[in-house]
Amino acid sequence: MEEHPFQEVSLDYFLDAFQAKFDWDLREYIPQWLHERGVPKLLVRNFHTRRIQTEDSEKRFVHFKVWNPTGVDAIVSLEAWESARKKIIDQHYLIEAGCAREVNYYLMQPSSDFLRVRLNTNLSQNLPGEYENAMESCNLSRLDAGRFDCDASLFYPSENEIIVDDEDEGFKVIKRKSFFFTRKREGYQRHIFSPTSWSPVFDDNINSYGEFVRGFHCKGAGGKQADVEWNARIPRSGTYEMYIYVGMFLNDWVQPLHRYTFYHDGLAESIALNINGLSAGVKSVIYYVGKEPIELWTTPFNSRGGWVAAGIFQLTEGNVKLVLHDDGLKNNEVLMADVVKWVRVE
Numbered sequence: 261m262e263e264h265p266f267q268e269v270s271l272d273y274f275l276d277a278f279q280a281k282f283d284w285d286l287r288e289y290i291p292q293w294l295h296e297r298g299v300p301k302l303l304v305r306n307f308h309t310r311r312i313q314t315e316d317s318e319k320r321f322v323h324f325k326v327w328n329p330t331g332v333d334a335i336v337s338l339e340a341w342e343s344a345r346k347k348i349i350d351q352h353y354l355i356e357a358g359c360a361r362e363v364n365y366y367l368m369q370p371s372s373d374f375l376r377v378r379l380n381t382n383l384s385q386n387l388p389g390e391y392e393n394a395m396e397s398c399n400l401s402r403l404d405a406g407r408f409d410c411d412a413s414l415f416y417p418s419e420n421e422i423i424v425d426d427e428d429e430g431f432k433v434i435k436r437k438s439f440f441f442t443r444k445r446e447g448y449q450r451h452i453f454s455p456t457s458w459s460p461v462f463d464d465n466i467n468s469y470g471e472f473v474r475g476f477h478c479k480g481a482g483g484k485q486a487d488v489e490w491n492a493r494i495p496r497s498g499t500y501e502m503y504i505y506v507g508m509f510l511n512d513w514v515q516p517l518h519r520y521t522f523y524h525d526g527l528a529e530s531i532a533l534n535i536n537g538l539s540a541g542v543k544s545v546i547y548y549v550g551k552e553p554i555e556l557w558t559t560p561f562n563s564r565g566g567w568v569a570a571g572i573f574q575l576t577e578g579n580v581k582l583v584l585h586d587d588g589l590k591n592n593e594v595l596m597a598d599v600v601k602w603v604r605v606e
Contacts, residue, residue: 284352289333300334301385301472302355303327303415309367309377312403320367323400324379324391326353327360327415337380340367349377353407360410364403387473388464420604422492425469426460426477426597430491433458433477434583435484454513454594456483466507467565469599476507476598481589489583490600494524497576499606504582505599506535507565513594519587524573524580531570535596547571572605 279285307324328334333356340349348367355361367377379391402408417423424430455461455478462468462475469476477488494500502522506515515535522529530548545556545568556569582600589595 282350282352298330298332299383299385300328300330300332300355300357302334302336302381303329303471304379304381304386304391305415307379307391312366320377321403322365322367322377323363325360325362325410325414326355327410327412328355328357329412331357333357334384335382337382338363338365339378339380341376360412360415362408362410364400364405364408366405385472387462387475390464392464418603421601422494423599423601424490424492425471425599426475426488427470427473431477431597432489432491434487434489454480454482454592456480458486458488458597463507468507469505476596478597479586479589479595480513481591481593485586485588487583487585488597489581491579491581492600492602493579494575494577494602496604498574498604499572500575500602500604501572502570502582503567503601503603504533504570505565505567505601506533507596507598508535514590514592515596516589516593518595519585520570521583521585522571522573522580523583525576525578529571529573533568533570544568545570567601575602 275286303326305325305327309320309322312319312321322338322340324338326334326336333354336353336355338349338351338353339347342348349365351365353361353363376392381389381391458477458479460475461478462473466476468474479486504520506518518533518535520531520533522531532546532548534544534546547554547556547570554571556571580602584595584597586595
């Protein structure tokens with residue numbers, strides 16, 4: 261654009277210049293872009309960075325797995341910044357239709373202490389399309405750099421887990437003083453705001469759960485009180501640990517004490533979650549058995565959210581329900597509802 265402002269150039273000239281700049285030949289993708297239809301959607305797992313000490317120096321190691329279950333090829337980009345404006349890595353990977361790939365990449369330690377690493381899914385149905393820094397760590401089978409084949413079964417849900425996300429049918433908004441529930445299929449709004457009714461939101465600055473849409477529901481002050489609930493069916497009796505996924509707000513909104521009731525086997529057990537305490541290292545979950553509270557220590561978050569263990573329960577086969585109560589909110593308070601899972605431990 262700097263060499264030929266407001267001028268036409270041939271396609272071959274543009275492709276040659278693009279390849280010289282980004283080391284990426286687009287010619288093999290031109291027929292696909294012209295003749296194929298559809299936009300891919302991708303499942304991303306284990307995107308994280310870690311420091312690795314080599315013989316010569318310390319390096320940053322980046323790892324992620326991507327599965328493209330659609331019939332359209334996708335391109336993901338690994339990007340890194342040494343400072344707010346200095347981009348040092350812009351690496352691209354082809355994720356073919358129906359294929360799963362595992363990527364390892366080494367970054368040299370930058371001179372600045374600040375390093376931002378992002379995985380961009382580019383033209384895809386993912387919301388948001390970017391994954392920032394560490395999402396989750398994992399055990400790695402290899403540490404050599406490159407793009408490798410990956411088993412798609414690694415992306416399948418575990419047989420011992422029951423997950424209910426805010427996009428699933430088991431998630432409902434319950435209006436007070438009413439026998440009806442509502443479930444609006446509205447589009448997700450970008451960025452946090454303070455809606456007066458439960459609304460779906462996604463925000464690049466908050467780690468939230470989701471396969472293709474990583475969003476959550478939130479509600480602020482000013483509207484009618486309304487609870488939300490997650491309904492699930494326990495397939496077999498046993499001991500289960502329940503987890504609640506929460507995100508940390510990075511703006512001026514305050515997350516009040518989140519009060520839940522867990523209904524199972526004819527019981528109604530109370531759980532209180534202090535989300536603000538998760539970053540301070542305080543006792544964050546109070547689980548009430550009858551009238552005697554059990555205070556659970558939760559590992560403090562070192563990022564912007566994650567799973568919180570909310571108690572171990574003996575559950576029989578059948579339906580269970582977790583309800584998040586709206587007890588009224590102050591002007592700067594926001595409730596958050598994302599996903600709940602039950603993991604069978606024995």
